Amino acid sequence: MRRLQNYIPLTLLMVAALLMGTGQTFAQQSDYQLKVNFENQYAELKASVDEAMTVKEIDSIFVEIDSLEAKYAEHEQLLDNALYPDTYEGQVADLKQRANNAEHKLTIISDKEEKVAALAKELSSYKTEIANLRSQTDSLRDAIAASENSEAELSQLVASYRESLEKQDEMVLAMIDSLFATYKGLQSQQIAELSEKVKSRSLEGEKQNPAYFIQSVITENMQILENDSASLHTEDYLRMYVVQERFEEVWNQIGGQIATLYGSNQPQQWRARINSELEEWDHKVSNRMWASMDAYLEEHQIDLGDFESNEGFYTALEDFVKGATDASREKVMTSGEYQDFEAFYDFWNNKIKSEWGTYVQEGEVLTMSQISSIDQEVMNWQDEAKPRSFIIPILFGASLLTIIGLVIVLARSRHKNGSSTTN
Amino acid sequence: MEDQKMRPARYLSLFMVTALLFAGTACNKFVVKNVDYSHKIESVLTPDETGSVTDVRHGISFNINPFLKQEFGEDSSHTVDEVRLIRDSKGYYFITANDFKHVYVMEPEKSELKLENRIKVSDSGLNAPAFNMRDTMVQLIQSDSNTVVTLSAKGKIKQEEQS
Numbered sequence: 001m002r003r004l005q006n007y008i009p010l011t012l013l014m015v016a017a018l019l020m021g022t023g024q025t026f027a028q029q030s031d032y033q034l035k036v037n038f039e040n041q042y043a044e045l046k047a048s049v050d051e052a053m054t055v056k057e058i059d060s061i062f063v064e065i066d067s068l069e070a071k072y073a074e075h076e077q078l079l080d081n082a083l084y085p086d087t088y089e090g091q092v093a094d095l096k097q098r099a100n101n102a103e104h105k106l107t108i109i110s111d112k113e114e115k116v117a118a119l120a121k122e123l124s125s126y127k128t129e130i131a132n133l134r135s136q137t138d139s140l141r142d143a144i145a146a147s148e149n150s151e152a153e154l155s156q157l158v159a160s161y162r163e164s165l166e167k168q169d170e171m172v173l174a175m176i177d178s179l180f181a182t183y184k185g186l187q188s189q190q191i192a193e194l195s196e197k198v199k200s201r202s203l204e205g206e207k208q209n210p211a212y213f214i215q216s217v218i219t220e221n222m223q224i225l226e227n228d229s230a231s232l233h234t235e236d237y238l239r240m241y242v243v244q245e246r247f248e249e250v251w252n253q254i255g256g257q258i259a260t261l262y263g264s265n266q267p268q269q270w271r272a273r274i275n276s277e278l279e280e281w282d283h284k285v286s287n288r289m290w291a292s293m294d295a296y297l298e299e300h301q302i303d304l305g306d307f308e309s310n311e312g313f314y315t316a317l318e319d320f321v322k323g324a325t326d327a328s329r330e331k332v333m334t335s336g337e338y339q340d341f342e343a344f345y346d347f348w349n350n351k352i353k354s355e356w357g358t359y360v361q362e363g364e365v366l367t368m369s370q371i372s373s374i375d376q377e378v379m380n381w382q383d384e385a386k387p388r389s390f391i392i393p394i395l396f397g398a399s400l401l402t403i404i405g406l407v408i409v410l411a412r413s414r415h416k417n418g419s420s421t422t423n
Numbered sequence: 424m425e426d427q428k429m430r431p432a433r434y435l436s437l438f439m440v441t442a443l444l445f446a447g448t449a450c451n452k453f454v455v456k457n458v459d460y461s462h463k464i465e466s467v468l469t470p471d472e473t474g475s476v477t478d479v480r481h482g483i484s485f486n487i488n489p490f491l492k493q494e495f496g497e498d499s500s501h502t503v504d505e506v507r508l509i510r511d512s513k514g515y516y517f518i519t520a521n522d523f524k525h526v527y528v529m530e531p532e533k534s535e536l537k538l539e540n541r542i543k544v545s546d547s548g549l550n551a552p553a554f555n556m557r558d559t560m561v562q563l564i565q566s567d568s569n570t571v572v573t574l575s576a577k578g579k580i581k582q583e584e585q586s
Contacts, residue, residue, distance in 0.1 A: 028564055028571055031464045031465065031556070078463065078464065082464045
């Protein structure tokens with residue numbers, strides 16, 4: 001009996017809970033309130049989708065959308081009426097589509113974000129390596145300047161110095177390619193979203209910031225051009241010219257994105273500053289490259305005249321070859337004058353087309369069609385420039401004269417014989 | 424004899440006139456039956472500073488002030504934040520609001536709503552009332568008292584307490 005008494009409160013509690021539960025089940029809710037609740041939850045989910053920053057967040061939103069769908073499925077007809085001209089199914093489908101789009105977009109952003117993070121590390125290591133090379137080239141340059149060693153040792157120092165600069169340029173080109181691969185094709189909305197993530201990753205510092213990297217590369221290259229003049233060859237300047245061209249090309253394509261992402265609060269100023277520095281670098285490296293080319297030609301006694309640009313260089317080459325071809329056509333060439341052709345032919349084939357060929361093409365110093373055109377002109381010149389031998393004409397003339405002499409002698413002897421017979 | 428001959432003609436004309444009258448009346452009384460006016464869900468309308476409410480979806484606009492005067496007296500300055508409105512299948516509008524003790528059943532007329540019935544639903548004034556449409560019947564839900572009152576234009580049909 002006592003046991004039974006112990007169970008009574010528990011039983012009552014269970015009955016009360018059951019009744020409350022049943023009551024909740026039966027309590028009728030306002031249809032309007034149900035519609036408002038749906039609209040509120042829908043709006044919250046829509047906002048969550050729009051504000052989601054990661055694919056993981058979107059995944060959890062998908063679960064919430066499924067739960068919303070399950071919760072309101074039994075009220076579909078009511079909601080169709082309440083949401084007219086929209087429908088319940090249409091709204092849920094729209095929300096799912098929105099979440100799908102966001103997921104797709106965030107996947108791209110996430111991929112880009114990973115690339116940006118990897119690039120930041122890469123930049124950091126490149127900067128360290130470039131700094132080491134820079135210090136090595138500085139030491140070599142100082143050693144060359146202060147050298148009192150033998151010519152052979154000095155030549156070795158210069159070779160090492162040039163090699164070091166070449167490595168530096170290779171690294172810069174590799175880095176530029178990485179930058180291009182990371183930032184190309186970014187849409188403005190993706191940039192805005194990536195920008196938030198970049199800021200949160202604290203890439204504002206100089207070491208991992210591509211904008212600072214680009215600016216430092218430009219400054220360092222301009223310093224090299226200002227400081228080094230005696231030790232570098234035309235080939236070095238051609239390579240530097242190619243680096244500048246590639247740098248400018250990539251900057252023109254991704255500069256806007258990089259300035260927006262890393263230019264703090266002044267992207268326009270950053271872009272303008274780098275544009276201006278690139279222009280200055282272009283001016284300096286072009287001048288040095290053309291001056292070096294001119295000096296080389298002068299040294300090899302090839303007088304192309306003045307040129308300061310790609311187009312000017314092509315025109316000078318074309319005029320020179322055509323002029324020389326015409327001159328060869330007008331007068332009989334001797335083997336001494338043929339040496340002029342050979343000097344140019346050596347410059348054209350062994351330097352422009354072979355040794356410097358890669359840089360000439362990459363830097364578009366000459367285009368392929370320009371090279372083909374000059375090639376054709378050079379072949380014409382070669383035909384005209386070959387020194388001719390006079391032995392054959394002389395022999396021919398002598399033979400002709402001998403034949404004529406013989407004919408005259410023969411004719412005379414016949415005439416003599418004729419007159420003696422008559423007598 | 425002649426008078427007897429005239430009678431059928433008179434009857435004929437009388438019949439013709441009557442037939443024409445019936446035909447004319449029939450034309451004027453063109454009626455479509457079984458029209459369902461019901462709203463599937465109530466409208467919750469917010470009065471502007473002049474007391475006007477507009478239900479854009481169902482295309483009705485009226486002033487709530489006459490209802491407030493009816494409900495709270497001519498001199499009262501009582502206002503309401505929301506007005507709840509639903510229409511039944513017969514076309515009557517059911518209107519109420521917070522603190523109202525009644526549901527007003529209004530019949531639409533030309534440019535006016537005419538009171539059809541004033542149904543008392545609370546002694547102390549409603550708290551968060553709501554209308555639902557269930558099986559062509561209007562229901563008033565009083566969530567504070569968990570009461571559901573089924574209404575028609577004539578008055579209360581059924582009142583259920585929900586636990």
